[in-house]
Amino acid sequence: MIRDLTDEEARAALVLKWGMTDPDVLPAWVAEMDYAVADVVTEAVVDAVRAGRTGYPAFEFGGELGQAYADWAGRHLDQSVDPDHVVPVVDVTAGMRLALDVLCEDAPVVMPIPAYSPQLEIAQVTGRRRVNLVVDVDDERSGIDLDSLDRHFAAGARTLILTQPHNPWGRVFTRPELEGIRDVVALHGARVVSDEIWAPLVLPGAEHTSYLAVDGTAQHAVALVAASKAFNIAGLKCAQIVTGDDETRDRLFAVPMARNDSWSTIGVVAAIAAYDQGDPWLKALLQRLDEQRTLLAELLAAELPEARMRRVEGTYLAWIDLRAYGHRNPARVCLERGLVRLSAGHEFHPGAAGHVRLNFATSPERLREIVHRMATALAA
Ligand SMILES: Cc1ncc(COP(=O)(O)O)c(C=O)c1O
Structure with a gap:
């Protein structure tokens, strides 16, 4: 195949x-694969273009895309996602900027380092300062040090950017690790923006838990997800922000049109095909x-x-x-x-x-x- x-x-x-x-x-x-795109995705895209679906995308949260992602998360992650908590965005990087701008306090952002390189500048682009939480990735376990996280929040940081599974260290955080992070974040009333673009590509031996699937995170976190890494369709431009409650969703969706870097109609088609038919x-x-x-x-x-x-x-x-x-x-x-x-x-x-x-x-x-x-x- x-x-x-x-x-x-x-x-x-x-x-x-x-x-x-x-x-x-x-x-x-x-981070792209030297493999041909899955036939189900190619066919859906070709059919959509033939049918002239080249105009603006539906401006909605939830919808067919939200349902497709929620079904996928149910099957693959055993996670219950409300389809109406799924908000489309053009890509994960734009979704992260949006989440920082709209949801996060104007205060320093904690970034575990090493980090996916374009994200090294993302706090600064939103007018915030990045504070590094350096991880010893040569260490076998290499998790997030909770004492350091606690110190950064105590010193004024208000947001943690979590990338899991992690690029470039390839770690998949366990549920107990995520619970430890949750406890520190909750103690300080801080926020988490969890980049989970790699969630579909967890290899045998590990299991992905969305940060939002950890109890007590719904009000302080969003997860950024996409079919783009797993299906090699980053250029089609459609990612999703998953929220834990209606209020967070409404805040994200209420941004002025001028702020919205709109996702692509074909990207939505491809993502739905990948989620629904790509197993x-x-x-x-x-x-x-x-x-x-x-x-x-x-x-x-x-x-x-x-x-x-x-x-x-x-x-x-x-x-x-x-x-x-x-x-x-x-x-x-x-x-x-x-x-x-x-x-x-x-x-x-x-x-x-x-x-x-x-x-x-x-x-x-x-x-x-x-x-x-x-x-x-x-x-x-
Ligand atoms: C952790 C991580 N986040 C985000 C991206 C980029 O996502 P997008 O193209 O949707 O902005 C990548 C790309 O490799 C990545 O590794």
């Missing part, structure tokens, strides 16, 4: 990941990603035995410690000497020299070649 794109297809389809990488370089950077494809995808995760560990053990990779619990992004090879910026070394493009660790955490993030959502053959090129480059 999962069809690998050829290099030519990938270059034409993935205009950022492949299109903006030199033709002789193998791209393993941007068999998603199952096959998770199996493939699980195999790729295992293969990557084997390849690293054979070709780069000094590399230390965190166990990837969710996402298709591996966080790899290459400090033993002695380069401050191994991503650059791999690009220049090995012609393989990785993301540099310091993009996610200025202090994380010697690390890379590797996207393994590709074919086994390409993954072998990626690791081989890395090994050649780093050994040179």
Whole structure:
């Protein structure tokens, strides 16, 4: 069911990941997969365009999209979501800005670091200060330190940006961990904006719990979700904010039209198709990603035995410690000497020299070649 794109297809389809990488370089950077889009999604989009559904989207919360997401969350996360608590937004990043602007106090925002790099600036874009909560991601468990969180709130921060499952460390927080976070947040009357874009891509061995599914979070949190990472449809532009109550939903939906970065009609069509009809494809995808995760560990053990990779619990992004090879910026070394493009660790955490993030959502053959090129480059 999962069809690998050829290099030519990938270059034409993935205009950022492949299109903006030199033709002789193998791209393993941007979080997109080298797989053909699920047929059910393609067909829904083609049918919609043929039917002329190219105008404005319905301006509504809930609706068919809210129902599709609620049904999906019920089946996959065993979570009860009120369809009317689902608000469309153009993408997760815009949804996070909106949530910060509309719901969060004008006060510092706690950001666990390393973080998804575009979000490093998001507090500042909304006029707030970011305070870092640095996590030791080389530590096996690497959770959010509750004492540090408590100190940041005590010093005036009012919001926590939670990303779970986490990019780039691949952690999936457990329910007890989330409950611990909830207790500290509740104690300070603070808020959580929980980025759960990776929730559909939790690999065997881990289980995703939405922060909103933890008791006592409904009034202080929103979750940002989307089908975009799991179904490779980020360019179609439709994500969702899930709220825990009507009041939060109404505040988000009442923003002036001028504030609203509207989502796309085709994006709504694609998201509904993915949520309603994408289960068999998603199952096959998770199996493939699980195999790729295992293969990557084997390849690293054979070709780069000094590399230390965190166990990837969710996402298709591996966080790899290459400090033993002695380069401050191994991503650059791999690009220049090995012609393989990785993301540099310091993009996610200025202090994380010697690390890379590797996207393994590709074919086994390409993954072998990626690791081989890395090994050649780093050994040179
Ligand atoms: C944690 C996280 N949040 C958000 C995004 C981007 O989402 P969007 O394109 O919907 O803004 C990504 C993309 O990889 C991500 O990893």
